Amino acid sequence: MKRIVIFASGSGSNAENLIKFFHNSDNASVIQVLTNNPRAKVLDRCKNLNISALSFNRIAFTKTNDVLNILKATQPDLIVLAGFLWKFPEFILKEFPNKVINIHPALLPNYGGKGMYGMNVHEAVVKNKEKETGITIHYVNENYDEGAVIFQAKCDVSANDTAEDVAEKIHLLEMEYFPKIVDELLK
Numbered sequence: 609m610k611r612i613v614i615f616a617s618g619s620g621s622n623a624e625n626l627i628k629f630f631h632n633s634d635n636a637s638v639i640q641v642l643t644n645n646p647r648a649k650v651l652d653r654c655k656n657l658n659i660s661a662l663s664f665n666r667i668a669f670t671k672t673n674d675v676l677n678i679l680k681a682t683q684p685d686l687i688v689l690a691g692f693l694w695k696f697p698e699f700i701l702k703e704f705p706n707k708v709i710n711i712h713p714a715l716l717p718n719y720g721g722k723g724m725y726g727m728n729v730h731e732a733v734v735k736n737k738e739k740e741t742g743i744t745i746h747y748v749n750e751n752y753d754e755g756a757v758i759f760q761a762k763c764d765v766s767a768n769d770t771a772e773d774v775a776e777k778i779h780l781l782e783m784e785y786f787p788k789i790v791d792e793l794l795k
Contacts, residue, residue, distance in 0.1 A: 612684060
């Protein structure tokens with residue numbers, strides 16, 4: 609059975625979707641969720657779903673081996689960033705080569721990089737009158753949103769769409785494709 613650890617910073621809808629998708633899977637299961645936000649809604653979701661969840665601070669993540677040691681102890685086959693907003697430290701990436709993936713709410717390389725997450729992305733897409741946008745699932749490297757692309761899915765953006773409309777379309781793509789791509793990667 610393959611082991612998944614999720615990193616999240618916010619509400620945790622993608623984390624919950626992954627946990628539920630793999631709940632009765634013969635292939636993999638989510639064994640833990642880690643967050644950099646002690647008030648993240650993902651912690652409540654994990655409690656309700658009976659999944660181990662821990663929060664950590666920036667020092668534990670970037671300056672010590674605390675988070676790395678948790679990962680070494682759990683031995684995940686895949687580390688999935690699902691709305692996790694901090695840059696992943698190189699020393700952790702080196703311990704888990706090609707085992708850390710992220711989902712981004714745009715078609716990378718467009719609208720990637722520091723500060724480009726959530727509504728910031730959707731507002732930029734609408735402001736620039738893009739005709740389409742989508743999601744990108746990619747490997748994580750030492751730079752924001754620059755790792756090799758694994759999968760992309762697109763959706764149309766109409767002239768009347770607001771950033772909220774775009775966010776809804778992106779959310780539907782994330783819910784549909786993210787668990788399936790994680791599952792395929794682990795097979």
